[in-house]
Amino acid sequence: AQSVTQLGSHVSVSEGALVLLRCNYSSSVPPYLFWYVQYPNQGLQLLLKYTSAATLVKGINGFEAEFKKSETSFHLTKPSAHMSDAAEYFCAVSDRRGSQGNLIFGKGTKLSVKP
């Protein structure tokens, strides 16, 4: 069965510092992986997706993630944090209970950015 583990429920960085949000997955089949961001009182916005085309995936707002099969990881990074990056971030793996694919989410990591 597919699953996702996000290490660290809360990460705090200073503005301009590197952002690193960790995600490890478990999947019995080659995974499709996604990162979503959720701002307060809003739904989820897709940041980026891995679908086996390239191991380094670039997304919106300067974020990128690297798929490492040997480590079963898909960590999210951004070189320089902005105040506007403060939000909750969810890593997800595609499941196949829905024939068109459904998502299994981690518990989320709340990112705080200090001025």
Add this chain to the structure above:
Amino acid sequence: ETGVTQSPTHLIKTRGQQVTLRCSSQSGHNTVSWYQQALGQGPQFIFQYYREEENGRGNFPPRFSGLQFPNYSSELNVNALELDDSALYLCASSLAGGPNQPQHFGDGTRLSIL
């Protein structure tokens, strides 16, 4: 391009009541999935609709049911509401094409059970 819209945005019900939540999918998307997000948790898959039929289901009891209409919009119905049903309910739409298709989410309906 119109995104995913959900209504209502907030709802308060009491235990034992029934509720219907509505979702309009993004233009051109024919698959709708529903998720429940409890406070402080990640979303959990409830079920998916494709071609007006339920197409996969998570670990939710039968009192959670749904519909999809010919225009791809969808409803989530919950009967015999329980306190634990208090959550943010998210609708996501996608193109049929398999599990590599990204899902696009609405802003959700916040359901509170008293």
